[in-house]
Amino acid sequence: MMFRSYTFSFEEVRPEIPVLMEYLQIPDSESYVLVAEIVERTFDELKDSKEIIGGYRLLDCPEVNVKEGIVNGSSGCLHTGRKISGYMQGADRIALFLCTAGKTFTELSHAYQQNSDFLEAFVVESIGSATVENAMDKVQLYLEKEMIDQGKKITNRYSPGYCEWPLSGQRDLFAYIGDHPTGITINESCLMQPIKSVSGIIGIGDEVRKRSYGCDICNSTSCAYRNIRKKNQ
Numbered sequence: 001m002m003f004r005s006y007t008f009s010f011e012e013v014r015p016e017i018p019v020l021m022e023y024l025q026i027p028d029s030e031s032y033v034l035v036a037e038i039v040e041r042t043f044d045e046l047k048d049s050k051e052i053i054g055g056y057r058l059l060d061c062p063e064v065n066v067k068e069g070i071v072n073g074s075s076g077c078l079h080t081g082r083k084i085s086g087y088m089q090g091a092d093r094i095a096l097f098l099c100t101a102g103k104t105f106t107e108l109s110h111a112y113q114q115n116s117d118f119l120e121a122f123v124v125e126s127i128g129s130a131t132v133e134n135a136m137d138k139v140q141l142y143l144e145k146e147m148i149d150q151g152k153k154i155t156n157r158y159s160p161g162y163c164e165w166p167l168s169g170q171r172d173l174f175a176y177i178g179d180h181p182t183g184i185t186i187n188e189s190c191l192m193q194p195i196k197s198v199s200g201i202i203g204i205g206d207e208v209r210k211r212s213y214g215c216d217i218c219n220s221t222s223c224a225y226r227n228i229r230k231k232n233q
Contacts, residue, residue, distance in 0.1 A: 003098075003180040005055035006142060008135050010046045013101075015130035023126040038123045042108065051102025051194075052131065053182050054139040056095040056202070064088045069164075071201065075176040078201065081164035087155055090207035095143055096173060097157065098182045100197035101132040128196035136198050147204055156210045159200035160190070167191075173199055 015023070017032070020039065026032050059073040069081040071088050073096075080088070088094070105128030112121035136157070144154050160169035170190040184197045192199065 001058045003055055003057045003177060005053055005181050006139055007050070008052040008054075008138065010043075010049045010052065010131070013052060013131050013134040013138065014043065014046075015127060015134060020126065020130055023130050024123065035119070035123050038120050039127065042124055042127055045108065046104060046127075046131075049102055049104055051104060051183075052100070052135050053102075054097065054099025054135050054198075055180065055182070056097040056139065056143055057177050057180070058204070059094050059096065059176065061088070061091045061094045061203070061205075064091060071203075073176060075178075076172060078172055078176070079166070079169060080158070080201065081166075083164045084158045084201070087158065087211055088201070088203040088208070091155070091203035091205040093152075093204040095154070095202040095204060096177045096200075097136070097139060097143075097202060098177060098180055098184050098197065098199050099132055099136040099139055100182050100184050100192075100194050101128045101135065102196070103183075103194040105131070105196045106194050125196075132196045132198055140202065143202065152204050152206065153208050154210070155203035155208045157200050157202045159198055170199065173201070 021032055024035065026035070059075055061071065061073055063072040064070075064085055065072070066082055066085045066089060069079060069085050071078045071080050071085050071091075071094060073094050105124055109121045109124045109128075112118070112124060140154075140157055147154050158165065160173060161167040167190045170186050170192070174186055183194070184199070185193050187193065
């Protein structure tokens with residue numbers, strides 16, 4: 001199957017203020033007033049964005065080897081580590097996904113940093129992070145609806161760089177995804193461009209299930225999935 005893609009307007013995936021406050025680590029509405037003007041200005045600059053795009057490629061999954069920490073897809077194996085391969089148990093297919101909020105966030109942030117406007121840059125970065133996760137939530141929902149129609153279930157989503165899956169796993173992930181219209185690339189350090197992008201794997205099968213993210217036993221304070229977990233509680 002070729003890469004299935006979806007494009008979103010900023011209005012469709014714009015972060016809600018309470019969620020954005022979580023990303024900004026703002027404790028109360030009184031403190032939010034300090035950045036509200038920056039948020040509104042950023043929202044206005046992004047309202048006509050046509051760069052928010054995401055999607056997935058479906059691959060058969062003949063084997064999941066939890067002991068070796070490997071998920072075998074029809075294009076090759078992904079060394080996800082034991083934790084994520086355990087979450088993939090029961091999968092007979094996998095969806096490899098990409099999603100980006102676009103390069104505008106990076107350009108705005110860099111412009112603010114060059115002017116030493118570091119608060120503004122931080123706000124833009126936070127909006128970008130929340131926006132791409134909202135967009136990916138929609139992509140995952142489309143996948144779930146497609147699979148429900150086929151009598152299948154899906155897992156939660158997992159990305160290289162999290163849950164013991166090395167960031168270097170991006171190389172195989174992008175190789176197995178192949179051609180795609182998102183414009184996302186990786187550099188020699190396996191970091192994605194545009195920066196506000198996500199990638200990863202979702203399991204599909206009769207017996208798979210959405211397990212809670214293991215945030216209670218993980219010490220990372222910057223994990224994207226900690227924010228997803230909070231948002232869905």
